[in-house]
Amino acid sequence: MIPLTFHPVYSQLSLPVRHRFPIEKYQGIYDALCQAGVPDTAFVRPTPVTVEALCAVYQPAYVNALVNGQLDTKAMRRIGFPWSAQLITRSLTAIGGTCLTAANALEHGIALNLTGGYHHAFADVGSGFCLFNDLYLAAKTLQQRPGIDNVLIIDCDVHQGDGTAHLAQDDSSIYTVSLHGEKNFPHQKQQSDIDLGLPKHCTDAEYLDTLDTALHVVARHFSADAVLYDAGVDIHVNDDLGLLDISTAGIRARDEMVIQWCQRRGLPVACVIGGGYQRDIDALVTVHLQLFHAAGVLAPDSYKNIS
Structure with missing residues (x-):
């Protein structure tokens, strides 16, 4: 059984009315999976x-200031959330979830977190709804395990993983x-090992062809022991x-391409759901569920009758 990491606190954050972050989606994904027949034991x-x-791993002064509510207003504005103890509890739990998912992927070959992908956080500053970078922390945590020396992070969120790129820039x-x-x-991009910027209104065919090229390049230039996959929708x-024009079917094909690429190489892959900002939460959940179909958690079309 594929382990799925979830805690109700993922969606337990009071935000101002019409706040841009769709905090309800995590509980929505969990509810949809349960309704589709995924057992509690998963x-x-x-x-x-x-x-x-x-x-x-990160700058202690920043970590402690943020956790204790002492970060200045400008820095909190860059993160995009008002500070609260609830925000810290939720964030620390979500990041713990990605680290747990990574550990479970080593044991089961694949594991999924129902949140994660906080890739805009740097060592000393948060940004874009990201307080601490779960992807880089999970990668460093994996490297404490025997046999895990090199970790590949594949980030398919529409926004460049600038924090992750900067954190790993001197880490071969x-x-x-x-x-x-x-x-x-x-607007200011950082330098990943591979950066592929796509034009506005990019369609499925162009996107999938670009991803295929990237995976071929990775296979030639990096010998990974484990993979972290940010499946932003x-x-x-x-x-x-x-600003892109990728269909729901295109997202399913993308997720299948990444997961199958890992499986063919015997690489454990830990998946996080990444970004997704439709205000229609039901529609957004349906798109996020493509990852769970691609991973084999859900049978085809098992969510059709979910409301």
């Missing part, structure tokens, strides 16, 4: 990552791939922030 609950673990043991919208946030044609 879900594992994470514990919050410790402040000590964060400080070992972590290889970063970002397939993103060129004319989109962040803000590339979808109906996403409010994406």
